[in-house]
Structure formats: C-alpha cells, structure tokens
Amino acid sequence: TQLLEQxxxxxxxxxxxxxxxxxxxxxxxSSLQWYRQEPGExxxxxxxxxxxxxxxxxxxxxxxxxxxRKDSSLHITAAQPGDTGLYLCAGAxxxxxxxxxxxxxxxxxxxx
Amino acid sequence: DARVTQxxxxxxxxxxxxxxxxxxxxxxxxxxxxxxxxxxxxxELLAYFRNRAPLDDSGMPKDRFSAEMPDATLATLKxxxxxxRDSAVYFCASASVAQPQHFGDGTRLSIL
Numbered sequence: 617t618q619l620l621e622q623x624x625x626x627x628x629x630x631x632x633x634x635x636x637x638x639x640x641x642x643x644x645x646s647s648l649q650w651y652r653q654e655p656g657e658x659x660x661x662x663x664x665x666x667x668x669x670x671x672x673x674x675x676x677x678x679x680x681x682x683x684x685r686k687d688s689s690l691h692i693t694a695a696q697p698g699d700t701g702l703y704l705c706a707g708a709x710x711x712x713x714x715x716x717x718x719x720x721x722x723x724x725x726x727x728x
Numbered sequence: 729d730a731r732v733t734q735x736x737x738x739x740x741x742x743x744x745x746x747x748x749x750x751x752x753x754x755x756x757x758x759x760x761x762x763x764x765x766x767x768x769x770x771x772e773l774l775a776y777f778r779n780r781a782p783l784d785d786s787g788m789p790k791d792r793f794s795a796e797m798p799d800a801t802l803a804t805l806k807x808x809x810x811x812x813r814d815s816a817v818y819f820c821a822s823a824s825v826a827q828p829q830h831f832g833d834g835t836r837l838s839i840l
Contacts (some may be wrong), residue, residue, distance in 0.1 A: 649828050658732075658819050658831030659771075704771065706829070713759075715784075716829065718771045 620719035638701040639705035653702040734832035748810040751820030763819040
C-alpha cells in the first residue's frame with residue numbers, strides 16, 4: 617500500500633508570511649497532484665507534476681517534485697486569507713491518473 | 729468548465745433508512761470514484777469504476793453499501809440500512825487516462 621504523509625497537519629499563520637507544506641512517501645509515483653479544498657466544497661486540482669525535479673509556479677504557489685519522485689513540496693509566498701483551506705497531495709502510480717493515493721492533508725489558516 | 733455533479737448536496741435522515749447518492753461524471757471521463765471524508769479519517773476511497781465496471785470496492789462496508797453505474801452518465805452509492813457512523817461527506821470524482829481526478833462538491837450526510 618502506498619502511503620503519503622503530509623506535514624505539517626495544521627498551520628496557522630499571519631497574512632504576508634511564507635510557508636511550505638511537505639508530502640512524503642517511500643513509494644515512487646509517476647505523477648503527483650496538489651489539490652485545495654475549501655469548506656463545503658470538493659477538492660480542486662491546483663497542479664500536476666510529472667518529472668523528477670520539476671518545479672511549477674502558480675502565482676504565489678511553487679510546487680516541486682522530488683528528484684526521485686517520492687516526495688513533493690508546496691511553497692506559498694506572502695500568504696493571503698484566500699489561501700486558507702485544506703491542501704491535499706495525491707500520487708499516481710504506473711496506472712496513470714485513474715487511481716491515486718491521497719495524502720493525509722494540511723489544514724492552513726491565514727489570519728488577516 | 730466541465731464539472732462533476734452530485735445530488736443531493738445535503739441529506740439528513742434517521743438510522744435504518746436507505747440513502748442514495750448520485751453522481752454525474754464529466755463527459756468523456758471513463759473512471760468514477762467514490763470517497764468518504766471525515767475529520768478523523770480524512771479522504772477514504774470507497775470504490776471505483778472504469779468503463780462502468782467495478783474495479784475495486786475494498787474500501788466499502790459490503791453488508792450495507794453498494795455502488796453501481798447504470799450508464800456512463802450516472803453513478804450511485806447506496807447505504808441500506810444507514811447508521812449514525814455513516815455520517816460524513818461523500819465525494820464523487822471522475823478521471824480519464826489523460827485527465828486527473830476532478831471532484832464534485834459532495835453530499836453531506838447526517839444519520840440521526
């Protein structure tokens with residue numbers, strides 16, 4: 617069974633601060649997705665990374681896939697209250713996107 | 729934007745009653761997933777279908793839960809009889825070989 621551990625589990629920061637969320641596994645993934653979930657809604661896909669060492673930027677969010685494709689990080693610069701939510705990483709195996717393993721989640725609160 | 733549609737959004741019923749949740753996947757997606765999300769357990773995979781055939785339902789309590797895909801535009805998840813411990817948010821997601829999972833907004837289920 618592939619497991620994805622996220623850290624930290626909870627994070628409460630002031631607006632304007634930077635933060636990093638980590639997603640770690642002992643398994644190799646063919647690709648990794650990051651989702652954000654807001655209260656009362658389903659998870660929304662933010663990004664997919666597929667190549668070891670790949671870095672993708674989405675405005676103030678920077679996503680990195682580890683060289684060995686076992687881990688990933690999400691860095692948010694100058695966090696804003698709109699970034700508040702549950703962040704989930706999800707790793708896809710050799711079967712592609714059609715089945716993924718979800719991480720344990722990181723709940724982020726950005727205080728104005 | 730194409731969306732996964734789930735109905736109902738909220739359901740409150742008494743224990744012992746049958747509950748049916750419905751999902752319309754994104755057109756062209758051939759894989760449909762059912763998840764359950766709780767504070768304690770996070771996001772758990774219950775079952776998934778590919779091309780309407782059930783591939784894995786090992787996450788589902790077999791004695792009371794059942795999942796079907798009567799056609800490519802409809803997936804159902806039934807609980808009979810329902811119990812208070814089934815209270816959770818149930819999500820449907822759809823995907824294809826080339827498209828990561830996209831989630832619906834969930835059915836919030838409360839069993840009294």
